[in-house]
Amino acid sequence: MNINKLPNKDGFFGAYGGQYIDEDLKKEFNKIADEFNKLKEDKNFINELNYLLKYYAGRPSPVYFAKNLSKKYGAEIYLKREDLNHTGAHKINHSLGEALLAKKMGKKKIIAETGAGQHGVATATAAALLGLECDIYMGEIDIIKEKPNVDKMRILGANIISVKSGQKTLKEAVDEAFIAYKNEYKTALYAIGSIVGPHPFPMIVEYFQSIIGKEARSQFLELTNTLPDYVVACVGGGSNSIGIFNGFIDDINTNLIGVEPLGKGEKLGQNAASLTYGKDGVIHGFKCKVLQDEKGSIKDAYSIASGLDYPGVGPKHCYLKDIKRAQYKTIDDKKAIDAFFELSKTEGIIPALESSHAVAYAIELAKKHKNKKILVNLSGRGDKDVEFVLNYKISQ
Numbered sequence: 001m002n003i004n005k006l007p008n009k010d011g012f013f014g015a016y017g018g019q020y021i022d023e024d025l026k027k028e029f030n031k032i033a034d035e036f037n038k039l040k041e042d043k044n045f046i047n048e049l050n051y052l053l054k055y056y057a058g059r060p061s062p063v064y065f066a067k068n069l070s071k072k073y074g075a076e077i078y079l080k081r082e083d084l085n086h087t088g089a090h091k092i093n094h095s096l097g098e099a100l101l102a103k104k105m106g107k108k109k110i111i112a113e114t115g116a117g118q119h120g121v122a123t124a125t126a127a128a129l130l131g132l133e134c135d136i137y138m139g140e141i142d143i144i145k146e147k148p149n150v151d152k153m154r155i156l157g158a159n160i161i162s163v164k165s166g167q168k169t170l171k172e173a174v175d176e177a178f179i180a181y182k183n184e185y186k187t188a189l190y191a192i193g194s195i196v197g198p199h200p201f202p203m204i205v206e207y208f209q210s211i212i213g214k215e216a217r218s219q220f221l222e223l224t225n226t227l228p229d230y231v232v233a234c235v236g237g238g239s240n241s242i243g244i245f246n247g248f249i250d251d252i253n254t255n256l257i258g259v260e261p262l263g264k265g266e267k268l269g270q271n272a273a274s275l276t277y278g279k280d281g282v283i284h285g286f287k288c289k290v291l292q293d294e295k296g297s298i299k300d301a302y303s304i305a306s307g308l309d310y311p312g313v314g315p316k317h318c319y320l321k322d323i324k325r326a327q328y329k330t331i332d333d334k335k336a337i338d339a340f341f342e343l344s345k346t347e348g349i350i351p352a353l354e355s356s357h358a359v360a361y362a363i364e365l366a367k368k369h370k371n372k373k374i375l376v377n378l379s380g381r382g383d384k385d386v387e388f389v390l391n392y393k394i395s396q
């Protein structure tokens with residue numbers, strides 16, 4: 001199988017990606033692409049990044065054999081423990097990379113958007129560490145909903161800019177952050193939160209997240225002397241999943257499975273399963289599978305896991321689906337909640353609600369395929385979700 005690992009010169013993976021933005025921004029983004037391509041060959045940059053990943057973020061994160069869960073469901077289930085990273089998820093991998101990139105490019109400030117606040121906290125953390133200013137755009141409604149993360153960002157020294165347009169949530173926050181960036185690109189770098197947005201951002205975030213799969217493959221071989229039959233990860237924008245998939249992309253006998261949130265159901269507006277129910281369209285300056293109605297208007301996505309509720313998805317996943325190198329399945333809210341408790345009770349690990357989608361699918365797989373080896377990317381820890389999950393349980 002011939003797989004394009006990098007986008008073409010216009011930023012496309014197959015039919016997806018690109019730069020649907022005005023000429024000024026295109027010029028600036030292409031400059032970022034050139035700088036990035038140089039830096040990733042630069043020994044100093046690589047050494048600095050690796051140093052931060054090891055001594056600051058706590059990498060490598062272990063691959064753990066979930067013995068109790070495996071015994072209960074009949075397959076061998078392994079967890080790549082991204083929940084153990086500093087700030088509690090995989091996001092620190094690309095946030096450190098983006099902040100270091102900004103620094104090397106001589107920028108003074110990082111501009112980012114955030115929905116649930118996870119990307120905002122990771123970005124504010126990296127900015128604090130590297131001495132950069134940090135402007136975080138966030139919908140007014142999300143600021144109220146996600147108070148603990150907003151408090152953390154403020155403690156870390158970030159400026160929170162409240163976005164009051166439209167629905168006052170993530171989509172508008174992205175729009176306004178883009179506008180701000182257009183005015184400040186000489187002194188600032190945009191730091192996106194997943195493998196989405198116009199080229200070169202998907203390529204850059206993918207590069208920084210690929211450390212997950214690189215580690216996981218050699219750790220898995222060391223533990224088992226073989227490769228997993230399945231690699232399972234949840235898909236919001238698609239960064240943690242692409243990060244682990246890339247380690248196994250050439251291992252054609254390893255099935256790669258992305259798990260999308262089915263939310264409350266199949267209907268438009270009830271889920272955030274863009275690869276499953278979306279149609280080709282353009283969102284935030286790039287082409288991908290987008291949740292939209294017959295007239296092509298983009299609909300708000302929904303999932304119980306706020307880190308997964310984006311109506312688009314990374315172009316690389318659309319491409320991997322087209323060429324059938326990866327498969328995409330869905331898990332609804334209820335199954336994700338059940339998996340949240342199941343992993344907590346059997347292994348003593350409280351997973352993020354996002355990651356619980358992957359755990360739920362792994363359990364379904366295990367029931368059907370006894371004795372297979374399943375590697376799950378546990379993208380984050382569930383501390384942030386505890387209060388919400390308990391209230392949800394009570395109200396059911």
Ligand SMILES: *Cc1c(COP(=O)(O)O)cnc(C)c1O
Pocket residue numbers: 089090091118119193194195234235236237238239240241307308352354355379380381
């Ligand atoms: C943000 C987030 C996700 C979803 O983002 P991807 O880009 O799809 O990885 C998944 N898990 C956790 C814990 C997150 O914080």
